[in-house]
Amino acid sequence: MSFQPANYSVHLFDIDDTLITTSESYTRAYEKTLRDLTDVSYEELRTALLLFIKIFGSGLPGRIWEAVYKEAASAGKCLKYSPEEAAEQYLDWYMGMLSAYSSVEKYITELKKMNISVGIISNGDYKRQTEKLCAAGLFDLFNPDMIYVSSMFPEIDKKPSPVMIRQWITNTAFSQPLRFIMVTDVKT
Numbered sequence: 001m002s003f004q005p006a007n008y009s010v011h012l013f014d015i016d017d018t019l020i021t022t023s024e025s026y027t028r029a030y031e032k033t034l035r036d037l038t039d040v041s042y043e044e045l046r047t048a049l050l051l052f053i054k055i056f057g058s059g060l061p062g063r064i065w066e067a068v069y070k071e072a073a074s075a076g077k078c079l080k081y082s083p084e085e086a087a088e089q090y091l092d093w094y095m096g097m098l099s100a101y102s103s104v105e106k107y108i109t110e111l112k113k114m115n116i117s118v119g120i121i122s123n124g125d126y127k128r129q130t131e132k133l134c135a136a137g138l139f140d141l142f143n144p145d146m147i148y149v150s151s152m153f154p155e156i157d158k159k160p161s162p163v164m165i166r167q168w169i170t171n172t173a174f175s176q177p178l179r180f181i182m183v184t185d186v187k188t
Contacts, residue, residue, distance in 0.1 A: 007179065011111055012168065014184035015122040015129050019104050020136040021097075029094035033086055098135040108141045117172070119146035121164050121182065126151050146172060 005011065016022035081089070108118055120142055122129055126149040133139040133147075148168050150156060156163050169178060 005111060005116065006114055008116065008181045009178055010117045010119065010169075010180035011108075012119050012121050012165070012180055012182045013108075014182075015120060015132060016124075017185040018183055019100060019120075019138055020132060021099050021101065022132070025094055025097040025099075028097050029090050032093050033090040036089075095131065095135045098132055100136045100138050105138065105141065108138075112141075117146070118142060119148070119168055119172070121148050121161075121168060123150045125149065 013019055111118055118141070120129075120133075126147070129149045130139060130144070130147065133142070146168070148164050150161070150164070153161070153164055153167070165180075165182070169180075
């Protein structure tokens with residue numbers, strides 16, 4: 001049996017590494033920042049950088065660059081710029097490197113032509129996630145009222161949360177029974 005998009009009245013999407021190239025862009029932006037703004041090679045700080053990302057999450061570049069700065073100083077190296085300047089430059093490069101996966105825009109457009117509703121359920125900060133959608137050229141494909149991000153729900157930790165999904169369904173006022181699919185990079 002092959003997948004038939006029309007069998008579902010709603011397609012909910014995650015953002016990071018589902019619609020847009022988040023991980024690839026993080027890596028490329030961190031590499032570029034380390035190479036362009038520091039005397040320290042990417043290879044020298046790669047392990048520490050990956051550990052800091054694991055600890056702080058990739059969405060907190062200021063804290064990550066503070067940690068990189070301390071790690072470089074403890075190794076007798078110095079950064080050419082302050083951690084704040086490095087974080088700002090990293091964010092500029094990161095946002096500029098984000099892109100949609102090649103078939104995403106076409107797929108969502110086709111769903112909408114078939115009168116299939118599309119929405120987003122994702123982790124993170126609402127403002128940052130919508131900025132990433134804009135940077136990747138996808139924001140206009142979604143009704144902002146159909147974008148749900150975990151920062152909107154203090155009682156949950158991460159998607160796919162039944163709380164977020166129920167709230168999405170309730171707020172979108174679907175009157176008919178609903179068959180939906182969640183498209184994400186996370187195994188559930």
